[in-house]
Amino acid sequence: MTLNDPRTIYPTVNPQKQKQDEPGLDQELAPQSDIGVSSYVGHDRLKGRKALVTGGDSGIGAAVAIAFAREGADVAIAYLPEEQVDADRVIKAIEEAGQQAFAFPGDFTDADYCRKLVEESVGALGGLDILVNNASRQVWSEDLEAISDEEFDKTVKVNLYGNFRVTKAALAHLKPGSSIIFTSSIQAYNPSPTLLDYAMTKAGLNNLSKGLATSLIERGIRVNSVAPGPIWTPLQPSHGQPQEKIEGFGTHAPIGRAGHPVELAGAYVYLASDESSYVAGETLGVTGGTPTP
Numbered sequence: 291m292t293l294n295d296p297r298t299i300y301p302t303v304n305p306q307k308q309k310q311d312e313p314g315l316d317q318e319l320a321p322q323s324d325i326g327v328s329s330y331v332g333h334d335r336l337k338g339r340k341a342l343v344t345g346g347d348s349g350i351g352a353a354v355a356i357a358f359a360r361e362g363a364d365v366a367i368a369y370l371p372e373e374q375v376d377a378d379r380v381i382k383a384i385e386e387a388g389q390q391a392f393a394f395p396g397d398f399t400d401a402d403y404c405r406k407l408v409e410e411s412v413g414a415l416g417g418l419d420i421l422v423n424n425a426s427r428q429v430w431s432e433d434l435e436a437i438s439d440e441e442f443d444k445t446v447k448v449n450l451y452g453n454f455r456v457t458k459a460a461l462a463h464l465k466p467g468s469s470i471i472f473t474s475s476i477q478a479y480n481p482s483p484t485l486l487d488y489a490m491t492k493a494g495l496n497n498l499s500k501g502l503a504t505s506l507i508e509r510g511i512r513v514n515s516v517a518p519g520p521i522w523t524p525l526q527p528s529h530g531q532p533q534e535k536i537e538g539f540g541t542h543a544p545i546g547r548a549g550h551p552v553e554l555a556g557a558y559v560y561l562a563s564d565e566s567s568y569v570a571g572e573t574l575g576v577t578g579g580t581p582t583p
């Protein structure tokens with residue numbers, strides 16, 4: 291069997307400075323990142339399962355949605371209405387995998403949408419077995435004083451309130467064997483001075499997933515988190531980083547490069563499937579070699 295060097299297995303991401311409006315589009319990333327369309331191979335590990343992936347239009351969420359479909363799951367994705375072009379590509383990939391795809395655009399700052407998203411997903415899928423809490427916003431600021439109250443509020447509303455509301459609504463439908471996966475970050479442990487509000491929400495989600503795991507395992511529901519390192523997605527050039535950090539993005543990781551979204555897919559598939567039946571309250575770091583506590 292061929293050995294693949296992890297430093298070079300995927301095309302090197304070496305972006306020039308570039309800016310997109312928030313929330314950013316995968317289609318406008320230069321270079322394009324690998325979300326698994328032509329690389330992820332499934333092995334029936336989620337056959338017959340029903341999954342909801344928030345932020346499933348692009349980046350890590352898109353890679354997870356496509357991988358889940360190739361593992362045999364029907365998948366509903368949530369995203370902002372202005373991301374429809376990215377969502378269309380993911381919906382097509384799910385359908386080409388022979389699975390059902392459902393799309394529910396909306397804004398996580400809207401409490402009613404969070405609850406309706408779950409109800410409509412359950413209705414369309416005919417139940418819910420896997421919830422991937424992946425949607426988040428990340429907008430950089432020079433320092434704490436540069437974060438307006440409105441910006442702080444919006445980041446907390448999307449990242450903490452949004453995840454909380456969707457998870458709470460989903461609990462009414464999750465049966466023993468179900469899995470909830472939060473998307474934390476290396477920022478939960480090593481916060482960047484330019485991402486104080488965002489990093490705080492990622493630490494909060496990591497903590498929530500651990501507390502919730504202890505509570506829900508008694509109901510046969512497993513809760514875990516994935517903590518990505520620097521991954522090349524539209525989150526970064528759409529005000530997620532200052533321009534000087536876009537150039538050479540990810541090269542500070544011990545592996546020497548940024549990750550591609552598809553390199554996260556296996557972690558989510560593992561945590562969603564029965565292969566991780568004894569794993570709850572865990573945070574799986576996918577960081578390119580930066581140690582996590």
Ligand code: NAD
Pocket residue numbers: 313314344345346347348349350351368369370373396397398399423424425426427428448473474475476477517518519520521522523524525526551
């Ligand atoms: P992404 O931009 O592709 O995905 C984030 C998604 O969040 C968007 O596609 C959007 O649909 C959703 N979103 C943002 N604001 C929203 C709102 N107001 N309402 C509803 N949905 C909204 O970027 P990504 O990097 O794939 O991010 C996915 C997750 O991975 C996020 O939770 C992010 O914090 C986390 N993460 C990313 C990195 C990285 O380096 N890219 C590192 C660590 C953690």
Ligand code: MG
Pocket residue numbers: 313314315316345347348349369373376524
């Ligand atoms: Mg997107």
